[in-house]
Amino acid sequence: xxxxxxxxxxxxxxxxxxxxxxxxxxxxxxxxxxxxxxxxxxxxxxxxxxxxxxxxxxxxxxxxxxxxxxxxxxxxxxxxxxxxxxxxxxxxxxxxxxxxxxxxxxxxxxxxxxxxxxxxxxxxxxxxxxxxxxxxxxxxxxxxxxxxxxxxxxxxxxxxxxxxxxxxxxxxxxxxxxxxxxx
Amino acid sequence: xxxxxxxxxxxxxxxxxxxxxxxxxxxxxxxxxxxxxxxxxxxxxxxxxxxxxxxxxxxxxxxxxxxxxxxxxxxxxxxxxxxxxxxxxxxxxxxxxxxxxxxxxxxxxxxxxxxxxxxxxxxxxxxxxxxxxxxxxxxxxxxxxxxxxxxxxxxxxxxxxxxxxxxxxxxxxxxxxxxxxxxxxxxxxxxxxxxxxxxxxxxxxxxxxxxxxxxxxxxxxxxxxxxxxxxxxxxxxxxxxxxxxxxxxxxxxxxxxxxxxxxxxxxxxxxxxxxxxxxxxxxxxxxxxx
Numbered sequence: 001x002x003x004x005x006x007x008x009x010x011x012x013x014x015x016x017x018x019x020x021x022x023x024x025x026x027x028x029x030x031x032x033x034x035x036x037x038x039x040x041x042x043x044x045x046x047x048x049x050x051x052x053x054x055x056x057x058x059x060x061x062x063x064x065x066x067x068x069x070x071x072x073x074x075x076x077x078x079x080x081x082x083x084x085x086x087x088x089x090x091x092x093x094x095x096x097x098x099x100x101x102x103x104x105x106x107x108x109x110x111x112x113x114x115x116x117x118x119x120x121x122x123x124x125x126x127x128x129x130x131x132x133x134x135x136x137x138x139x140x141x142x143x144x145x146x147x148x149x150x151x152x153x154x155x156x157x158x159x160x161x162x163x164x165x166x167x168x169x170x171x172x173x174x175x176x177x178x179x180x181x182x183x
Numbered sequence: 184x185x186x187x188x189x190x191x192x193x194x195x196x197x198x199x200x201x202x203x204x205x206x207x208x209x210x211x212x213x214x215x216x217x218x219x220x221x222x223x224x225x226x227x228x229x230x231x232x233x234x235x236x237x238x239x240x241x242x243x244x245x246x247x248x249x250x251x252x253x254x255x256x257x258x259x260x261x262x263x264x265x266x267x268x269x270x271x272x273x274x275x276x277x278x279x280x281x282x283x284x285x286x287x288x289x290x291x292x293x294x295x296x297x298x299x300x301x302x303x304x305x306x307x308x309x310x311x312x313x314x315x316x317x318x319x320x321x322x323x324x325x326x327x328x329x330x331x332x333x334x335x336x337x338x339x340x341x342x343x344x345x346x347x348x349x350x351x352x353x354x355x356x357x358x359x360x361x362x363x364x365x366x367x368x369x370x371x372x373x374x375x376x377x378x379x380x381x382x383x384x385x386x387x388x389x390x391x392x393x394x395x396x397x398x399x400x401x402x403x404x405x406x407x408x409x410x411x412x413x414x415x416x417x418x419x420x421x422x423x424x425x426x427x428x429x430x431x432x433x434x435x436x437x438x439x440x441x442x443x444x445x446x447x448x449x450x451x452x453x454x455x456x457x458x459x460x461x462x463x464x465x466x467x468x469x470x471x472x473x
Contacts, residue, residue: 022425
């Protein structure tokens with residue numbers, strides 16, 4: 001099976017162990033796992049992340065986790081776990097002299113929207129991604145390679161978007177200096 | 184204000200000239216296309232990538248009621264519940280959406296043996312109609328996609344379908360979501376497709392499948408995509424599906440384990456099986472070591 005859709009099936013703290021066991025032992029054939037609209041909190045997401053870390057063959061390309069109940073803590077743990085998985089795959093690729101970027105683990109979509117991630121969580125995720133890119137480019141000589149091609153963070157960016165909008169407006173009126181700035 | 188009221192104000196004069204010229208250009212453009220190229224409206228829409236209703240994508244042979252030639256390879260009936268746009272409404276009169284006409288059309292399908300796609304989603308089909316669908320399946324051995332979602336087939340319909348699904352040589356995608364199917368229907372379908380190597384995609388979203396159905400689905404061997412969104416498969420069902428995935432991994436990587444560990448490396452711990460939940464098909468593989 002390459003795609004398994006378990007949206008709205010009642011995945012919660014009681015049965016997350018089964019999903020974690022699956023992620024720990026699953027082969028690289030599974031490409032899409034959807035766990036949208038369940039009751040996955042921070043503790044459950046950390047359990048999943050630990051299971052992913054223990055799996056050498058983890059090659060999921062699409063991981064859907066939207067409409068759950070986890071916050072920035074769980075999301076950041078998941079991102080850093082994925083980063084470590086990719087780093088491991090980079091090391092394997094370097095040690096075995098495999099062609100670059102051919103066998104690397106790179107998730108195409110990670111859906112984290114409609115959770116309890118707030119602005120601080122988004123900033124933390126961005127920080128994780130940035131740190132990982134720096135580490136990879138410094139140590140291994142690889143050019144910056146994103147862990148996830150597309151992170152879906154719907155309804156997490158409300159305040160940030162307002163902030164950027166304000167900045168843009170300020171730039172637009174740059175020519176006219178406000179009276180407060182004039183002193 | 185101009186002195187003569189019939190006269191166009193000089194301010195608006197350039198605007199009038201532009202409007203007139205634009206209209207003339209449009210007229211000339213359409214006139215040129217419809218006269219010189221002799222194309223109809225549908226081809227025009229396709230040429231210029233305008234909003235084409237999705238039913239038109241299937242070609243004219245496939246949606247005219249009662250006049251489909253045997254050469255066409257798809258049966259497509261437009262959904263009833265979605266309000267058609269202005270463009271569709273002209274074509275909509277060709278098929279009145281009554282259930283009797285759908286069944287009549289389905290009866291015509293039975294006479295043809297070269298269909299590849301049947302889409303009967305949202306056609307208010309009931310359990311008794313599933314017999315016709317299963318006959319269509321049996322008669323069309325080249326069928327690859329069968330969509331009968333958003334109907335009311337229920338468990339009886341699934342049981343009727345399962346007879347045709349068992350040995351179908353080419354069906355690769357089956358969509359029976361939102362059909363009020365419970366464990367009984369799911370078990371019937373799962374047992375029918377258990378050893379079917381061609382069926383790869385199974386949509387079962389929006390039904391009332393419980394843990395027994397999920398357990399039965401976990402034993403299907405050749406399935407690649409399984410959609411179980413919105414079912415109440417509970418802890419037992421989730422455990423069964425996840426256990427199935429683990430078993431697959433063990434089955435796949437059995438011959439690679441010796442490559443990962445050298446003689447100098449410490450021996451890996453043997454995997455301890457759960458004695459209460461042995462694998463149903465290969466129980467001997469998961470017995471604890473003596």
